Amino acid sequence: MNSLKVEHAASQGDIVRDCPGTKNHICCGYKTIDLIEGCALSCSYCILKAYLNSPSITIHDDIPYVISQIDEMIKKETGHILRFGTGELSDSLALDRQYELNRPLIKFFGERKRALIELKSKWAYIDHLVPHLNPYTIISFSVSPQRIIDQEEKRTSPLYKRLKTARKAQDAGCLVGLHFDPVIVYPGFERDYRYLIDDIGRLLDMDRIIWISLGMLRFPQKLFSHFIGNNRKNLLHGEFIRGEDGKMRYIKQQRIKIYSMLYRLLKSKNKGLFIYLCMEREDVWRKVTGMTVRDNEALIGLFDERIKNLYGGNI
Numbered sequence: 001m002n003s004l005k006v007e008h009a010a011s012q013g014d015i016v017r018d019c020p021g022t023k024n025h026i027c028c029g030y031k032t033i034d035l036i037e038g039c040a041l042s043c044s045y046c047i048l049k050a051y052l053n054s055p056s057i058t059i060h061d062d063i064p065y066v067i068s069q070i071d072e073m074i075k076k077e078t079g080h081i082l083r084f085g086t087g088e089l090s091d092s093l094a095l096d097r098q099y100e101l102n103r104p105l106i107k108f109f110g111e112r113k114r115a116l117i118e119l120k121s122k123w124a125y126i127d128h129l130v131p132h133l134n135p136y137t138i139i140s141f142s143v144s145p146q147r148i149i150d151q152e153e154k155r156t157s158p159l160y161k162r163l164k165t166a167r168k169a170q171d172a173g174c175l176v177g178l179h180f181d182p183v184i185v186y187p188g189f190e191r192d193y194r195y196l197i198d199d200i201g202r203l204l205d206m207d208r209i210i211w212i213s214l215g216m217l218r219f220p221q222k223l224f225s226h227f228i229g230n231n232r233k234n235l236l237h238g239e240f241i242r243g244e245d246g247k248m249r250y251i252k253q254q255r256i257k258i259y260s261m262l263y264r265l266l267k268s269k270n271k272g273l274f275i276y277l278c279m280e281r282e283d284v285w286r287k288v289t290g291m292t293v294r295d296n297e298a299l300i301g302l303f304d305e306r307i308k309n310l311y312g313g314n315i
Contacts, residue, residue, distance in 0.1 A: 004040055005056035006095075015060055016069040019088070022245045022279040026293055029300040030083055031073060033117075035060055035101050036090035041122055042154040044232050045182060047219055048089065057090070063104045070108070074115050080300055081307045081315060084109075087120030087140075094123040103132050110134035113315060116307065118177060124157035124165035130172050135311070138210055139169035140177030143200070145192035148184055152234055159196065163203045170208045175310065181215030181278055183258060185238040185250065190261065197265045206270035210310060211303075214262055215278030216255050218247045252284065259288040274306045 015034050021027035038057035039048060060066065074082055086092045086102065096102050102119055106129065109117045118138040126139060133139075141162040144152075149159055157165075166176045178200065183193070200206075217235065219227075221242060227235045240248045249255070259277060266273055276299065277285055285293040293299050307315060 007056050007058050009058050009060055010062065014069065015066050016073055016084070021296075022243075022247070024244055025279040025281055026277070026285065026299050027279065027296050028083075028276060028303060029080065029296055030085060032088035033066060033070065033084055033086045033105070034089050035066065035086050036095065039090045040094040041091050041156050043122070043156070044152045044154070044227075044230065045184075045217060045219060045223075045235055047223070049223060049226065052089070057095070059095075059099060059101070061099065061101060063101070067104070067108050070105075070115075071112070074112065081304050082115040083118060083303065084115060085118040085120055087118070091121050091123055092119035093121035093125060097125060097128050100128070102129060106132050106134065106137045109136040112136070116315075120177070120179065122153060122156035122162065124161035126165055126169060130168065133169065133172045133174050135173060135175070135314070137174055138177050139166060139174050140179060141166050142179045142181060143196060144180075144184070145189070145196050147186075147192055148234065152184070152232070159199070163199060167204055170205050175208050175210040176204070177211050177213075178209060179213045179215070180262060181213055182217035183214065183262065184217050184234055185254070185258070186234045187237070193262060194265060197262070197269065200266075201269035206273065209270075209273060211274045211276060211306065212266060213276055213278045214259050216250050216258065218243070218249045218279070221246060221248055224248055255280070256284055256287050259284070263288055274302075276302070 017032050019027060019030040019032055036057060036059050038052055040057065070084060105117055109115060113136060116136055116138055118140050120140040122142050143159065143162060146159045149156060169176050238250045238254060241251055243249050263275055266275055277288065282294050285291060
């Protein structure tokens with residue numbers, strides 16, 4: 001990572017924004033904090049390959065400016081508990097030991113106590129943050145079978161380190177999140193995901209997982225030729241269609257079947273788990289979970305309820 005070109009940019013404009021979501025699909029109302037643009041890790045399927053043209057990494061490190069935008073957004077919101085994250089255009093933890101961008105954010109959210117910040121990562125190192133963690137910080141990891149990590153998620157931490165670090169965050173007093181995103185179809189994936197969920201049940205305190213997301217592999221059409229040219233066989237199994245947003249997706253019936261499998265396996269570990277689908281329609285939600293989630297507002301309401309149940313009157 002030391003060979004990466006890193007640029008520091010003067011912060012201006014909107015660093016804190018609404019998640020862009022996907023047209024005609026249900027979005028959870030997440031707020032993104034774009035401290036870093038570009039990623040030090042190297043996942044073959046990364047959607048940033050289609051959106052970021054610069055080979056360098058840009059850091060917006062005027063933290064007081066960023067915090068002022070966060071605070072303004074919190075003040076304006078009276079109906080919901082806001083959830084923020086720094087992992088939209090980069091990995092939340094991969095460069096943090098070097099640049100220490102998250103610590104002042106953790107401090108701000110811990111003092112504000114009206115919203116949550118999620119640090120989402122594939123880089124399993126939080127020792128420098130542990131003394132500063134508080135209940136308003138969610139440490140989250142994207143999880144995949146080790147086969148996918150080995151072949152498609154270069155320079156990332158192995159699965160066992162991600163889960164051990166998530167447990168370290170729980171032991172430090174944090175709730176944690178898990179993101180099965182992207183779920184990738186390949187020969188034998190069902191067995192591998194079953195083993196992955198068994199590992200989660202064995203290593204983590206299931207009552208201290210605040211949420212789990214499920215999202216199938218999806219990508220802009222121009223990445224399809226990139227996958228073919230680079231012989232990414234794991235990413236080319238299954239049947240794809242082009243969605244309304246222009247992204248390639250597995251066909252709906254296959255998505256429903258796989259989501260249902262993962263949902264059942266996770267619920268078998270703990271019935272109280274809060275599991276949501278990332279960028280899917282109402283009918284997919286209903287067939288997988290049995291719940292009627294009609295729109296963004298309905299899903300945001302489910303998040304509010306989940307957070308209030310876990311935090312009581314402390315948020």
